[in-house]
Amino acid sequence: MKNSPPESQFKNPIINWIDTRLPIFTAMNETVGTEHPTPKNLNYWWNFGSLAGVVLVIMIITGIALAMNYTAHVDHAFDSVERIMRDVNGGWLIRYIHMNGASFFFIVVYIHMARNLYYGSYKAPRELLWILGVVIYLLMMATAFLGYTLPWGQMSFWGATVITNFFSVIPFVGEPIVSWLLGGYTVDNPTLNRFYALHYLLPFVIAGVILLHIVALHRFGSNNPLGIDIKSDKDMIPFHPYYTIKDFFGLSVFLAIFCVFVFFVPNILGHPDNYVPADPLSTPAHIVPEWYLSPFYAILRAVPDKLLGVLAMFGAIGILFILPWLDRSPVRSAHFRPMYKVFYWLFIINMLALGYLGVQNPEGIYLILGRTCTAWYFIHFLIVIPLLNVIEIPKALPKSISDPIFSSGSSEMGATTPRGQK
Amino acid sequence: MIRTVFILVVFLLFSFSVNASDPLEKGEHKSWGFLGPFGTYNKSSLQRGLQVYTEVCSSCHSLKYIAYRNLSDLGYNKEEIKAFSENFTVTDGPNDDGEMFERPGRPSDHFVSPYPNVNAAKAANGGAYPPDLSLITKARGGGADYLYSLLIGYKEAPDSIKVLEGTYYNKYYNGNLIAMPQPLYDDGVVYADGTKANIEQMAADVTEFLSWAAEPEMEERKRTGIAAIAFLLIMAVLSFMAKQQIWANLKKKQA
Numbered sequence: 001m002k003n004s005p006p007e008s009q010f011k012n013p014i015i016n017w018i019d020t021r022l023p024i025f026t027a028m029n030e031t032v033g034t035e036h037p038t039p040k041n042l043n044y045w046w047n048f049g050s051l052a053g054v055v056l057v058i059m060i061i062t063g064i065a066l067a068m069n070y071t072a073h074v075d076h077a078f079d080s081v082e083r084i085m086r087d088v089n090g091g092w093l094i095r096y097i098h099m100n101g102a103s104f105f106f107i108v109v110y111i112h113m114a115r116n117l118y119y120g121s122y123k124a125p126r127e128l129l130w131i132l133g134v135v136i137y138l139l140m141m142a143t144a145f146l147g148y149t150l151p152w153g154q155m156s157f158w159g160a161t162v163i164t165n166f167f168s169v170i171p172f173v174g175e176p177i178v179s180w181l182l183g184g185y186t187v188d189n190p191t192l193n194r195f196y197a198l199h200y201l202l203p204f205v206i207a208g209v210i211l212l213h214i215v216a217l218h219r220f221g222s223n224n225p226l227g228i229d230i231k232s233d234k235d236m237i238p239f240h241p242y243y244t245i246k247d248f249f250g251l252s253v254f255l256a257i258f259c260v261f262v263f264f265v266p267n268i269l270g271h272p273d274n275y276v277p278a279d280p281l282s283t284p285a286h287i288v289p290e291w292y293l294s295p296f297y298a299i300l301r302a303v304p305d306k307l308l309g310v311l312a313m314f315g316a317i318g319i320l321f322i323l324p325w326l327d328r329s330p331v332r333s334a335h336f337r338p339m340y341k342v343f344y345w346l347f348i349i350n351m352l353a354l355g356y357l358g359v360q361n362p363e364g365i366y367l368i369l370g371r372t373c374t375a376w377y378f379i380h381f382l383i384v385i386p387l388l389n390v391i392e393i394p395k396a397l398p399k400s401i402s403d404p405i406f407s408s409g410s411s412e413m414g415a416t417t418p419r420g421q422k
Numbered sequence: 423m424i425r426t427v428f429i430l431v432v433f434l435l436f437s438f439s440v441n442a443s444d445p446l447e448k449g450e451h452k453s454w455g456f457l458g459p460f461g462t463y464n465k466s467s468l469q470r471g472l473q474v475y476t477e478v479c480s481s482c483h484s485l486k487y488i489a490y491r492n493l494s495d496l497g498y499n500k501e502e503i504k505a506f507s508e509n510f511t512v513t514d515g516p517n518d519d520g521e522m523f524e525r526p527g528r529p530s531d532h533f534v535s536p537y538p539n540v541n542a543a544k545a546a547n548g549g550a551y552p553p554d555l556s557l558i559t560k561a562r563g564g565g566a567d568y569l570y571s572l573l574i575g576y577k578e579a580p581d582s583i584k585v586l587e588g589t590y591y592n593k594y595y596n597g598n599l600i601a602m603p604q605p606l607y608d609d610g611v612v613y614a615d616g617t618k619a620n621i622e623q624m625a626a627d628v629t630e631f632l633s634w635a636a637e638p639e640m641e642e643r644k645r646t647g648i649a650a651i652a653f654l655l656i657m658a659v660l661s662f663m664a665k666q667q668i669w670a671n672l673k674k675k676q677a
Contacts, residue, residue: 040672079487082487082556082557085639086487086492086638086639092639092643093643093646096643237672241668242668242669242672245661245664245665245668246665246669248661248665249658249661249662249664249665252654252655252657252658252661253658255654256651256654256655256658259647259650259651259654260647260651262647263643263644263646263647263648263650263651264459264644264647266643267560272560272561272562272563272565273561275557275560275561275636276553276557276561
């Protein structure tokens, strides 16, 4: 306790008084303000982090409004959702935003993750930043699954039955764990009640992990399209106003696309069976997960053994945690890694294929393709990526971010995509 | 940016193909007036559809999420709705003596169901439960087209198909054997507005009506959507211009 901390330097005396005692304005300024130096060459793929944050806020606000009108009981849940759709003022809008918001949350996060993989943002020193991101992704999948059971339609009920059944493959304790999760031997009213409670809780846990994610981000700052370290202040610009306005523009475009779904095809991403009330005595012809879980469902069904299938499915996500140690290449950006770039796009195509296969019947050609794509998923991470570190010769890296931009004499400023990138 | 849009479009097509799996592979496609971004319901068709539902479907199928007051969407006024609702008998109660009692319907009542409960409905229909129709076009792949096809799909069974006891051949039903007997016949109703009531006309009208029942908010939703998207596009253009200007300052400073 030597010196008392210095007085804050805000012009507004009230803000200054508060900030001296509780430095929230300083914290904001250092997070999204003028005191947060950011690489000047970030392209539009860097919009999706803040976009994901906005979508979470939209989800929490609409979710709370829905919770005020929803009844978590097997006899009333479906009716209460229809009441929201028909009788609550603006209820259809709130529900359609929430429903499609879940899908768009995943779209945004998948793009955010794909950008990360392309530009090697998960590499040292940002390993924990990446791992926290994977934790958020896992929590999102749990939250989305729990939320999907709440309308108590046919897919809600049978999806919950199938997914909770995964845990029964655990040796010895599997069955007790399933009854503990369900609050009984089958999916029933206790299940709905606890799923509702957890669905309300988890978004706030996600918000907490996002705080950690941001703290970890600000330790070393954002990666950038060139994937090289910051060399001098010349490489940096303040977050505000440059990236606040750029994020705002991105948000406008995103919301316009989002609105096309909410207002014109609100049910296109859902399944018609979920407008049929849950019936434990009638199994739907095909039980399919929502599209965003589909790739992992494809992996599950590709493996003939139930226990191994579940292990493969969880392993497919678990493998993401060790990715920073599988990829030892010192070069981050795929822009300078000609071979990685090819395998990156192959990986993306493979993921889309898995997503498609996850909603098809696993028979004939679909089963063969499902197994091929599943195998490739693991080969990509466990063989291709470590092997590339050995055999790939990366291109020469620029000396600094400012270097290539000014030496090429381009009229475009930093925020453009690096040239020559496919 | 162009690439972002491209990827979203690819994703969009992808999601369409994912969900377009079932079941209307060979059904009739009709150009419904309520489809498309500016589509609206045809009020006279809705009114005819209500008549078909009331005189034909409602003997077995409930429509429990619709209240009589909702019929104002069809262009009826308060008196007409009140008169219509009074045609139905509602079981209410218990009253002060603890007894259930019957009274005429009111506009605030939901459509009276033909059976008191699911078991009664099954018992009266040979074990098959006639589903509630409030959400039928949303709850079936193919939506309005599927419903319309099903209603006009009762044909002579081909020799290869053995029609089992208690089922009926339907060209468009999954498995072709449906427990519902053919509901619509030419001149099965006499339309109040004089429209000729052949099977296709009645099927189209009741499909329009049930599409409204499933999505009564549709017209308001699309109107709001046009306004919201117009607003957001203007916001996007303005924020893009602001962004260009702010970044131009940076260029000047650093050049």
